Amino acid sequence: MSPIVIQASMFLFSLSLLIVLHELGHFLPAKAFKTRVEKFYLFFDVKFSLFKKKIGETVYGIGWLPLGGYVKIAGMIDESMDTEQMAAPPKPWEFRSKPAWQRLIIMLGGVTVNFLVAYIIYTFASFHYGDADISTASIRDGYWVTNPVFTELGVQTGDDLVAIDGKRYENYSDLRRNMITAEQFTVERNGELITIDLPVDFLGKLSTGEDLSFFELRIPFIVGQVPDSSHNAQAGMEPGDLLKRINGQEVTYFDQAIDLLNENRGQAIQATFERNGQPVTLDLKVNDDGKLGIAPTGTYQKFAEMGFFQVVQKKYGFLESFSVGAQKFTNQLGGYWLQLKKIFTPSTGAYKGVGGFKAIFDIFPDTWSWQEFWGITAFLSIMLAVLNLLPIPALDGGHVMFLLYEMVSGRKPSDKFMEYAQMVGFFLLLALIVFANGNDIYKALTK
Template sequence: MSPILIQALQFLLSLSLLIVLHEMGHFIPAKAFKTRVEKFYLFFDVKFSLFKKKIGETVYGIGWLPLGGYVKIAGMIDESMDTEQMSAPPKPWEFRSKPAWQRLIIMLGGVTVNFLIALIIYIFASYYYGDSDISTDSIKDGYWVTNPVFTDLGVQTGDKLVAIDGQRYENYSDLRRNLITAEQFTIERDGQPMQIDLPEDFLGKLSTGEDVSFFELRIPFMVGMVPDSSHNKAAGLEKGDLFKRIDTQQVRYFDQVPPVLEGYSGQTVEAVVLRDGNEVSLPLKVNEEGKLGILPGGTYKQFEEMGYFSIQQKKYGFWESFAVGGQKFVNQISGYWLQLKKIFTPSTGAYKGVGGFKAIFDIFPDTWSWQAFWGITAFLSIMLAVLNLLPIPALDGGHVMFLLYEMISGRKPSDRFMEYAQMVGFFLLLALILFANGNDIYKAIFN
């Protein structure tokens, strides 16, 4: 199966699962309060449906436009803009006839389910898979840094990232995740700490640059494959060969190789590789671009065995996983809120990094991994819940905003006002979708 197909299947499965469960969150309390649900759809059925079947009073179906899903609740002003139904006298089974507190529960049902999905995934993933991460204390020779966003701030390869906003992190993944919303970080060079303040438009620069790397792990140069098209195909290299020296220069890390090769562009150079514990000397051709034409390989497990860093494996008991999973859930929500805050602050430039369906598609791996799938699905579930809480009339948060106004003031907004608000919200939401997916297209063309 092709890598792109594997990504596509994970993408569709994850989104379909989240959409159906989100809409189920509206459907169940609506039925519990004896409110009629006319439609329950995965994807949008503009003009026609791929599948539909009426069971009882509800039509269940699958639309052809994979931009979300919906439940059509009788007597509710939603994206269907069914003004004819709203002009008739209210019926007992309609949404508008129910008490405000019941309508509030119905509207909050979707995001509640999404938050619960994420929490449950984090808990059971912690129990079933445990945690595997690289200890930051085991990284002795700093990180590999090439991104101009960091090098322009004075960061160099070999610098140790020791703290972010004054806080130290035990795990490499936590370090990278918290760097996205940082205000400052501390590096250590030659034993001396240096504090670096990040510019306000840090995220904007990071998201628009061609180099998307952060503080990458320094790993050795191990041969993964020599393509048939390589100018070193017949040089005698084998998979698993570990580069130790190029000419007279020792190369412990992969990042040391490119600058060495630049000095031998268009020449043949002697390289020493380690193979089965023995050193093997090979003459290798360097092309005009300073490349060997070799694809690197190796796994983190192999690099750990060589002493480059230490991988920590943690297993949790059933009850212990509730606390661990709950903490992951809280951390993801708080982290996403911080990112959202920066996105809606124009001066940060973070809005330039907003992505659409292509960006979501790209975060799925091109090999099937249930552990990765559930981790991404949990994050997307939080993202879907948080975005739906935004006070935009076309979203759940907009309906909640008007319901809270009604409950506090005792006055219900008129149907005409709600129709106009829904139209404004719909066009605003459409603009956000176009902007996010436009960013994807721009990056695909110009980056």
Template sequence: MGITIQISQFLLSLSLLIILHELGHFIPAKLFKTRVEKFYLFFDIKFSLFKKKIGETVYGIGWLPLGGYVKISGMIDESMDTDAMAEEPKPWEFRSKPAWQRLIIMLGGVFVNFLLAYVIYVFLSFVYGDRFIDASTINDGYLIENPLLTDLGFKTGDNIIKVGDYDVENVSDIKGNFIGAKTVTFKRNGAEQTITLPEDFLGQLSSSKNRDLFEMRYPFIVAEVPDSSLNKSVNLKQGDVLTKIGNDTVKYFDQTESILKSYKGQQVEVEILREDKKLTESIKVSDEGKMEVVPFARIGSISMEKLGYYKMKTKEYTFGESFGAGYNKFTGQIGKYFGQLKEIGNVKTGAYKGVGGFYAILNVFPDFWSWQNFWSITAFLSIMLGVLNLLPIPALDGGHVMFLLYEMISGRKPSDKFMEYAQTVGFFILIGLVLFANGNDIFKAIFN
């Protein structure tokens, strides 16, 4: 069921982004009286799942969900319709329009992507506000078990206060600002320390089986006592919070392993918290140092706040204030994404190893339905699609824009033959990037 929900969110988000991006090209093309021959969601190589001609445009759905396109008359694009380009230019063709009109048509898709992301952030701010974990209330630091981090000197209990040049006010600031960070500053036993990350840390992390960074610490909360457990007859119920084992106080799940090992093969009293009441039970510890009880892997932030592990902060916005809040989120995400591209482009960082394809994007969506999460992810993907389309690669919008700017500055228009060659080169570059990204997904699935 979970994977079905993920796929549904992925396809809905992808379809929405493709249609609106192509609509960004379609609308200005029609405004400038340029003929649009096709408007397609997904690619229709050989055949279409659906198509219908309305006026001069064929609207359809292809079978290959790798994107979408509008075919504009008189434009050298992925269709490579060289026969049509060999004829004399017609008044309704793209190539007959002034350079400034062609520039607006080409930038239309990216403009819609950015506008969509901004509008989503505005309404997310207005409808949901901001609710986050106040990092200043994390008193016992974070769970740090990744060998990449422990080898650098980090320990569970370190309280992260700064990542790169960014102060950590919200717990999500840690991961949100990690790409591009050179240092991490933390407090340990009241003393402030800074560790410098190796230049290729992102590459090491991408290649590692364990990609956890600084994780939240959770209490030991009983999820289930299996029938095969040696403690199946003990009065333990789902939701019980383990607070003491023998004479040892237990606040976090990560403390239990070492404590239980000291009671191997013994009977020991434990203290549990059940609906605000403290109870004492006697349990058996196996010869391997296990309670044979299944704990919850994670619990909700509301429950954690109720148990006193941290405090949440909530900020609500009026409709007017949400425009400013949405703008800050929009510009912040664009800045972070450009930062990611910068790191990926620097071979020394090894960040290119973390580049993912469609499977990686699919896994960004949670396995449960949440409109807040869905729209937040869609806004980020819209920014990603807009930025990638601006890259000066022939076959992308940015490639066409690059040649149009050259034409407007120099007064010389690149020949159709040159544009055909450039489009072909750009197509192979894109195919290479797609194969590399999705190959990374396959490699990680097999070897990690």
């Protein structure tokens, strides 16, 4: 199966699963409170459906427009804008006839399920897979820095990132995750601690640049494939060869090799490799792009075995996994909330990095991995829940906002007001979708 098909399959399966579970979160309490549900749809059925079947009083179906899904609850002003139904006298089975607290539970059902799904995934993934991470204390000779956003701030390859906002992290994944919302870095260079304050628009610069890398691990240069089309195809390189020297200059890390190859663009070089423990010296050509025409290879586990850093494996008992899952859930929720806060703060420029469906698609791997699939799905479940809680009338958060107003004030907003609010919310939501996906298109055209 081709990589693009695998990636698309994971993307559609994950979103479909989350949409169905979210809508089920509305459906179940509605049925529990004897509220009629007229439709339950995955994707939107504008004009026609790909599939539909009526069971009892509910039509279950799949629409053709994959922008979400919905349940149509009788007597509720939603995206269907069924004004004819709302003009008739309220019926006992309708949403508008139910007490405010029941309507609140129905509206909060979707995001509640999404939060629960994320927590359950983190819990059982921790129990089944455990965790594998890289110990920051074991990383030697600092990190590889290529992003011009960091280099402009004075960060250099070889710097050891020791703290973010004054906090030290034991695991490399935690370090990377917290860079997104950082305001200050502390790096160690030649035994000296250097504090770097990040500009307010750091996230904006990071998201609009061509290089999206952070502090990358320094890894060795190991030869992978040597294609027949390579200008060095007959030079004698073999898969697994470890680059040790270029023109007599020692090479330990991939970044050192890149620098030396760029210095020798368009020239012949003498490269020494280690093969089966023995040195092998070859005459190679560097093309005008500073490349050898090969595909480097290697895995984190392989690099760890070579002593470049330490991979820490953790296994959890069944009961222990529940607390581990809760910790992962709260960390992801807190981190995403901070990111969202920065996005809605114009001075940070973080809104420039907002992505649509392509951005979500791109985070899925092109080789099937259930562990990665469930990790991404858990994060997307949190994202879907938080976004749905935004106080926009077309979203669950907008309905909750008006319900809380009703419960506090004792006054229910008129149906006409709710219709207008729903229309405003719909166009605002549409604008956000266009903006996010427009960002995707802009990035694709300019990079």
